[in-house]
Amino acid sequence: MNRLGILLSGRGSNFLAIHRAIQDGRLPGTEIAVVLSNKSAAPGLQAARDLNIPAHHIPTAGLPPEERDLPYIAALREAKVDLVCLAGYMRIISPAFVDAFRDRILNVHPSLLPAFPGLESQTQALEFGAKIAGCTVHFVDEKMDHGVIILQKAITIEDSDTPDTLSARILAEEHQAYPEAIAHVLSGQYTAQNRRYIKNKN
Missing domain, CATH: 3.40.50.170 (Formyl transferase, N-terminal domain)
Structure with missing residues (x-):
């Protein structure tokens, strides 16, 4: 099973489009393992919870990129994701994040x-x-x-x-x-x- 990690900051319409593609068979053998957001009130987080997908707010305000990305890297690794999908994630990720999932992050x-x-x-x-x-x-x-x-x-x-x-x-x-x-x-x-x-x- 291919496991996706989704990062979002807003309504999550692309996350929901990916979920629909899984449900209707366009992404066979694939599941969304976790949804992460830097915004606690992001509608996409609640949408994930409504679908019984693990969804977590990880605050980043005031932190330098290298520090704010560490808990994201840890959460994605814990979820054993194969591919990271940025879906309206309104933060520039750090080189350390890119290196942790080299050639496995899409936007x-x-x-x-x-x-x-x-x-x-x-x-x-x-x-x-x-x-x-x-x-x-x-x-x-x-x-x-x-x-x-x-x-x-x-x-x-x-x-x-x-x-x-x-x-x-x-x-x-x-x-x-x-x-x-x-x-x-x-x-x-x-x-x-x-x-x-x-x-x-x-």
Whole structure:
């Protein structure tokens, strides 16, 4: 059984999308082992508890990255996770965290990286006048929004789009892309070198 550890800071919509993918058979042989959050009131934590998934608040306020990540590393190791999925976790993780789960941490970002990294990617895209937007699922390394890209999904930016409408349409793509990327990675049928993620042919 593949065991996932989910980190989130908010409503947990991508966490719930992953859970749905497990329930409907798109991620066979997979379970969510633990959900962790830096926010005690994160709706995603309560959603996990409602699903009888172990869910814990680990406070991080005021701590340097190296210290705040130690209890997360410990909790994920205790849960024996195979893959760590950042699902709206609004903290930059430390190099020590990355090293503890090297090539086993995924993130979804609401832009077609390397375009528009960081916060408010949808606003960045609109202000730049981009015609195409989308989402990226990538491995996490020591740099922000930088790791090897697993897959991307694109949408057309409409003239009528606002940051809110664009965000909503990209989020719908994230909900499809994240489970798909997790399935790819858990299959082990890929190689990643020179920043290229290549699915192996059967």
